Amino acid sequence: MRAVLVIARGDLVRRVRNRSALITAVVAPLALSVVFSLVVGGPGGSARFDIGVVAGAGGLSGEIATGLLEADATPVRFVRIDSSTTAARRVDDGELDAALVIPAGIEEAVGGGAVTLEVLRNPDQVVSGGIAESVATDIAQRLDRVARVLSVTGEAGARVDGSTMAAAMELESAVAVVAGRSAGRDLTPAAFFGASMSMLFLFFTVGFASESVLVERRQGTLDRLLSTPTSAATVLAGKAVSVGVLGLVGFCVVWGVTTLGFGARWGRWPGVLAVIVATTVAVAGVATFAASLARTEQQTQTVTAAVAFTLALLGGNFVGPGQSPELLGTLSRLTPNGWALGAFADLATDTATGAGTLRAAAVLVGFGVALGAVGAARIHRVVQR
Amino acid sequence: MSASPSDRPEPLLSCEGLVRRFGDRVAVDGVSFEIGRGETYGLLGPNGAGKTTTISMVAGILRADAGTVAVAGAPMGTGACAAKSRVGLVPQDVALYDDLTARENLRFFGRLQRMVPEVLGRRCDEVLEVVGLADRADDRVGEYSGGMKRRANIAVGLLHQPDLLILDEPTVGVDPQSRNQILEAIEALGGAGLSVLYTTHYMEEAERLCDRVGIVDGGRLVAEGTRRELVATVGAHDRILVGARGDLQRLGTVLAGLAGVAAVEPADGHVDVLVDDAGRRLAEVVERCHAAEVRVESIEVREPDLEAVFLHLTGRALRD
Numbered sequence: 001m002r003a004v005l006v007i008a009r010g011d012l013v014r015r016v017r018n019r020s021a022l023i024t025a026v027v028a029p030l031a032l033s034v035v036f037s038l039v040v041g042g043p044g045g046s047a048r049f050d051i052g053v054v055a056g057a058g059g060l061s062g063e064i065a066t067g068l069l070e071a072d073a074t075p076v077r078f079v080r081i082d083s084s085t086t087a088a089r090r091v092d093d094g095e096l097d098a099a100l101v102i103p104a105g106i107e108e109a110v111g112g113g114a115v116t117l118e119v120l121r122n123p124d125q126v127v128s129g130g131i132a133e134s135v136a137t138d139i140a141q142r143l144d145r146v147a148r149v150l151s152v153t154g155e156a157g158a159r160v161d162g163s164t165m166a167a168a169m170e171l172e173s174a175v176a177v178v179a180g181r182s183a184g185r186d187l188t189p190a191a192f193f194g195a196s197m198s199m200l201f202l203f204f205t206v207g208f209a210s211e212s213v214l215v216e217r218r219q220g221t222l223d224r225l226l227s228t229p230t231s232a233a234t235v236l237a238g239k240a241v242s243v244g245v246l247g248l249v250g251f252c253v254v255w256g257v258t259t260l261g262f263g264a265r266w267g268r269w270p271g272v273l274a275v276i277v278a279t280t281v282a283v284a285g286v287a288t289f290a291a292s293l294a295r296t297e298q299q300t301q302t303v304t305a306a307v308a309f310t311l312a313l314l315g316g317n318f319v320g321p322g323q324s325p326e327l328l329g330t331l332s333r334l335t336p337n338g339w340a341l342g343a344f345a346d347l348a349t350d351t352a353t354g355a356g357t358l359r360a361a362a363v364l365v366g367f368g369v370a371l372g373a374v375g376a377a378r379i380h381r382v383v384q385r
Numbered sequence: 386m387s388a389s390p391s392d393r394p395e396p397l398l399s400c401e402g403l404v405r406r407f408g409d410r411v412a413v414d415g416v417s418f419e420i421g422r423g424e425t426y427g428l429l430g431p432n433g434a435g436k437t438t439t440i441s442m443v444a445g446i447l448r449a450d451a452g453t454v455a456v457a458g459a460p461m462g463t464g465a466c467a468a469k470s471r472v473g474l475v476p477q478d479v480a481l482y483d484d485l486t487a488r489e490n491l492r493f494f495g496r497l498q499r500m501v502p503e504v505l506g507r508r509c510d511e512v513l514e515v516v517g518l519a520d521r522a523d524d525r526v527g528e529y530s531g532g533m534k535r536r537a538n539i540a541v542g543l544l545h546q547p548d549l550l551i552l553d554e555p556t557v558g559v560d561p562q563s564r565n566q567i568l569e570a571i572e573a574l575g576g577a578g579l580s581v582l583y584t585t586h587y588m589e590e591a592e593r594l595c596d597r598v599g600i601v602d603g604g605r606l607v608a609e610g611t612r613r614e615l616v617a618t619v620g621a622h623d624r625i626l627v628g629a630r631g632d633l634q635r636l637g638t639v640l641a642g643l644a645g646v647a648a649v650e651p652a653d654g655h656v657d658v659l660v661d662d663a664g665r666r667l668a669e670v671v672e673r674c675h676a677a678e679v680r681v682e683s684i685e686v687r688e689p690d691l692e693a694v695f696l697h698l699t700g701r702a703l704r705d
Contacts (some may be wrong), residue, residue, distance in 0.1 A: 006496045010482070109687040220480035224541070227444045227474040228497040229466035382447070384463055 003230050007238025011212070012245060020208060025250025029201040030257055033193035036318075049131055050119075052090060052099035061102040064139060068100075076131055084118070087183040091120045094329070098122070100135060142337040188348065190264035195279075195344040196317040198251045199337060200308055202283040203290075205250065207304030209243045210291030213379060214300060222383065236376055240284065245281040267347030275343045278364035282336035285372025286311070292378035296359045311335045336367045397422045397580045398443065398549055403452035405438050412438040414604040415452070420549065423579040425571075429588065429691060431701075435604035436584040437477060440551050443582065444474045455591045456549060463619060470498060473547035477554045477584075479534040483527030487518055487537045490526060491544055497620050498545040501639075505544075512540040516570065532563030539570065550574065551582045554591065568593065568664030588691045602699045614690060619697040621689035623663035625670055631679030639677050643669055655683075663688060 015021035029303045055065035068078045079096065081087040087099035101118040119133045212238070218224035225235055255272065258264035290307040294300040312318060314328060315337020332338030343360035346352035396419035405413040420426040424434055425703045441447035443454050445461045445468060454461035458466040481490045484634045487510055495505040513519045516536035521529070526537060535555060542550055552571065556564045571594055576580050585591055592612055593596050599609040608615055629636065637651040645666045650657040660666040663686045674681045695701075 002499075006493065010485075010493045013489075014482055036541055145608045188443040207500070220476045221482060223441065223444075223446045223476055224474060224480040224494065225497065226446045227469060227472065229469045229499060230497050231464050251425060 003234045004237045004241055007225070007230070007235055008241035008245065011239055011242035013207070015208075015242070015246065021205070021246050021250075024204045024208065025246045025276050026162075026253045029194070029197035029250065030254050032200075033190060033197040033254065033258060034262065036189070036193040036197070049076045049097045051076060051078055051131065051135070052087045052096045053078050053102065054081050054087050054099060055102040056104040059104065061104055064102055068135070076135075083337070084120070088120050093121050094122065098131065098133075100139075102139070105136045139345075146304050168356055188262075188264045190258040190262040191266045191348045192255045192341070192345060194258040195251075195266070196312075196341060198254045199283060199340055200312050200317055202247045202250070202280065203287045203304055203308035205246050205288030205366055206284050207291055207300060207308075209239045210288060210294075210304070210375075210379065211297050211320050213239065213383060214297045217383075218297075226383070232380055235382060235383060240376070242290075243284055244280060247284065248276065250283065251280065258373070265348055267352065268342070271347045271352055272355075274357060274361050275340060275347065275364070278361035278368075279336070279340040281368035281372075282340065282364040283368070285368030285370065285375065286336060288379070289371040289375030292375040292382075311337050314338070317377040318343055336364055339363050339367075387489055388632045395422070395464050396420060397424075397457055398582065399455045400439075400443060401453045403439060403442055403454065404450045405442060405447060412604050413442070413449075416601070416604070416606045417452075418599050418606060418609060420580050420582060422580055422589055423575070423578045424596045425575040425583060425594055427591040427598040427696070428582070428584040428601050429586070429591045429598050430584075430587050430601035434586075434601040435623075436586075436601055437553055438604075439601070440474075440553055440582060440584060444472055444551055446474075459580075470545065473545065473549045475539050475540035475542035475550065475552045477557060479538045481526045481534065481537055484525060486523045486525050487513065487529075487540070488522045490537065491541060494541050495544050498543055508544055508546070512543045515543065516540045517566070532559055532566070535559055535563060535567060536570075541565065543574070547579075549582060553584050554586070555583075555586070556585070588655075588695070591691055599700060600691070600695055602701075604694075607698050608694065612688075614696045615691065616689045619694050621693050621697070622661060623660040623689065623702055624687040625667060626683075626685040626687065627658065627661060627670065627681060628683035628685075629674060629676060629679040629681045631652075632677070635678065636674060636677045636679050636692045639673050640670060643673065671679040675689050 012021070033347070053065045053068055054340050055061040065080065069080055078090065081090065081096075081099060084099075084101045087096065090096040091099050099120040101120065103117070104116055109206065119140060121133070197288055216225070222235070225234060255266055259266060286307065287304060290303050291300050294303045315332045316328070316337040332341075343352065343357055343364075346356060389423070398420040399436060401417050403413050403416040404411070407615065416435070416439055416542065418426065424548065425491070427625065428645040430436050437446065442449045442452075443461065445454075445463055446466050454468075455470045458469040459465065461469070461472075482493070483485075485493065491509045492505060495508065500508065509522075510519070512521045516539055518533060518536055521533065526534060529537065539552070539555060555571075556567055559567065568590065571583070575594065575596075581594075583591070583594055594661055597609065597611055598615065599606050600606070600615070608618060610618065628634075633651040633654075633656055637649045637656055640646055640647045643666065645661045647659040647661065649659075658670060660670075667684070667686065671681065671684065
């Protein structure tokens with residue numbers, strides 16, 4: 001064990017000195033997560049948003065719903081839903097991006113009562129949820145204006161002058177918009193992309209470590225290491241510890257900086273830490289396996305990049321959970337990226353359960369251990385000639 | 386030269402029937418040799434002869450397909466901690482981390498040799514002094530000249546006070562001044578009783594440093610012994626070149642009758658005398674020159690070198 005730590009420490013010192021660790025583990029993921037957050041404004045990017053509308057068939061709510069359903073509001077498409085229960089289920093299942101519930105007695109607001117428009121949204125769906133809320137707010141404002149004026153004039157069709165409007169504005173609002181899912185919070189872009197980019201660059205951190213085995217063999221330091229009372233397995237274990245430390249530190253620095261500097265909410269720290277550790281294990285395993293397929297330093301870089309970007313695309317690192325087409329959404333569950341990002345999103349939106357987080361962590365560790373063991377065995381054969 | 390073959394004690398290193406294949410190619414084919422305590426043994430052969438592969442098996446870096454290696458009785462292998470701790474390796478290429486200082490490199494490899502901190506610190510200072518890098522110990526190796534890197538490379542091999550130091554062509558690509566410093570250091574180490582396994586394709590280095598030499602070609606050890614034994618094996622002679630004025634034909638006839646003289650060849654201004662042992666015959670040759678009334682202007686003794694032995698054994702020059 002002592003030799004493992006000696007090798008890990010030496011590896012870390014060298015990587016910090018030549019700045020490669022700082023760049024791949026901290027600077028690059030941090031910079032890209034900030035850039036993505038600023039450019040995209042939130043994890044999203046689907047070309048179309050399906051927003052459900054729950055409303056009665058007749059009356060004012062029915063008229064409003066009909067108006068929305070007939071509106072050409074590309075990229076937003078409104079879909080009539082029978083009940084708020086059905087709408088909530090379809091939002092949860094990801095079939096709808098959000099839903100707007102217009103109560104049947106909305107005329108009461110015009111008659112002096114108070115009504116509430118409810119927006120059902122999935123906390124993961126920042127953009128579509130925001131669109132649904134905007135629509136609801138617009139409807140609410142229009143209704144509210146009419147209700148206030150009628151309250152002052154007492155009749156429809158009366159002349160409205162400045163003093164009437166001023167009096168109307170003094171009244172309390174008759175129509176309110178509420179979020180239909182108080183349990184969840186919005187997923188902050190910096191939190192999602194912080195995790196996403198840290199994960200992506202972790203592949204390169206691991207790839208560099210695997211490549212370093214080949215570099216050390218070329219430079220002769222590997223032979224010198226193996227000429228000491230140190231086994232090939234110990235050398236590899238030392239490098240694995242070094243990668244693990246770098247991955248964890250990088251992740252945690254991005255976590256801290258996005259939280260303190262950009263207001264990101266990653267969720268409860270024990271869960272976040274558990275998923276970070278599990279993600280590090282998963283990526284280390286996958287990247288080790290990928291690197292083991294290479295025979296040269298150049299091949300290691302190429303294979304690592306190909307695997308990192310393929311898994312990132314499949315897993316939703318660039319678009320966010322729930323934003324991918326259905327097929328990709330399904331495929332993402334076959335990747336460690338999909339599991340990790342799903343777990344991070346649940347934690348960040350306060351919708352995670354302990355069991356769910358543990359299950360995701362277990363799957364991630366399983367990915368890492370299974371593929372890492374195969375990869376390490378392959379690299380061991382190369383080292384132990 | 387610190388030991389002769391006759392008084393060689395129990396071998397420190399014993400290699401028996403080493404074989405290593407890379408695919409269909411046999412890189413080392415049944416190599417056996419021993420090194421006694423305090424002995425400097427050279428593996429001499431051209432590039433690609435199998436020297437580095439052999440020492441990689443001796444150092445426990447490379448698995449042997451067949452054969453055994455033992456260091457002080459402890460079997461050597463890729464997982465042999467006891468045997469490995471008795472061996473210091475100086476690889477052919479500088480095997481150090483450029484981003485670390487010389488002292489940090491030493492500490493790193495010293496920890497892997499399981500040296501305790503107090504001893505490690507002291508030994509670092511000592512070996513840095515030995516290789517002349519004490520004043521640059523805290524500079525990064527990447528900033529060193531080629532010769533300094535070579536010396537730091539040797540320091541790592543010496544750090545843990547091994548019983549056997551393996552040097553794999555340590556002077557390749559080194560400037561003459563650094564080369565001489567390295568050779569002097571190795572001579573001093575051999576003189577201090579350290580056993581040394583030295584590979585080279587430079588015949589002069591093998592002759593200068595080694596008590597015994599193993600000649601390697603095509604993965605096989607084709608001959609082994611002291612320089613004189615090897616020369617005797619192939620029947621090569623010492624040569625005495627007598628530069629003189631006078632009747633050189635008559636001198637040639639006189640010298641040809643001496644015991645131990647194999648051949649005499651008078652030429653313009655000198656006589657070329659082939660003898661079995663120049664050291665033993667030189668005085669008599671000089672005496673006969675005076676008796677023959679020729680004026681001796683110069684005498685040069687040339688002993689047959691390992692280049693000639695290699696040529697005789699393999700039909701090729703050492704650097705072909």
